[in-house]
Amino acid sequence: MSIAIFAQDIALDDTLQAKVAADGTLVLTDGVDTGIQDIWLALRTYLGTLFYHKDFGSLVPDWIKEESNPSSRLAFALEVQRTIRTDPRVVVGSERCKVIAWDKMGITAEAAWRFIDVDHEYNLTFAVNETGKMKQVLADAKPNANTTSF
Structure with missing residues (x-):
């Protein structure tokens, strides 16, 4: 079931490339998976680097x-x-x-939050290395649902 506040987006893989289905169509995120991907992208994007959205991103690599x-x-x-x-x-x-x-290899952290109108918390465990590259270590743990990876 999709919640209206999330909409859809093009699903991205670990290298930020669009996921493509076997039939050649783009895979889309749906519901809270869209929100999780958006937060993951914001953490991975350096603040101010998107010319069309200067407030998007984080200063995570600075540490x-x-x-x-x-x-x-x-x-x-x-x-x-x-x-x-x-x-x-x-x-x-x-x-x-x-x-x-x-x-000296980097930082590993666990983030957690709740979305509006969703009854449980989402979490994301990620690592940032010395080159400033980030990777997801563990996917979100959702009660009574499959693990989401992106």
Whole structure:
């Protein structure tokens, strides 16, 4: 069942290329999968790089070269939360971020949030490496549903 606030978008793979079905048609996201993909894209896109949407994106890569200490961990987590909160479908105040690992190879974090009119929390575990590249480590865990990957 699709919730109207999410609409659809072209589904993207891990390299941000459009997913194509066996018959050559584009695969589309639907419902909350669209919202999850939008948040993932916002975290992966450097703030201000889209000429048509200067407020889209995050400053997550700015912390890659920083030393792991309480203030840098807090600043990183707050940036992830700020980025998630910019999505108008997210319940303000539901966004959280926890740094799981921070070493010379990069940062691994877990983000969580709730969408408006959805009864459970979504989460995303991701890693950012020293080149600023991000990858999803674990897909969202949804109660009573299949795991979504994108």
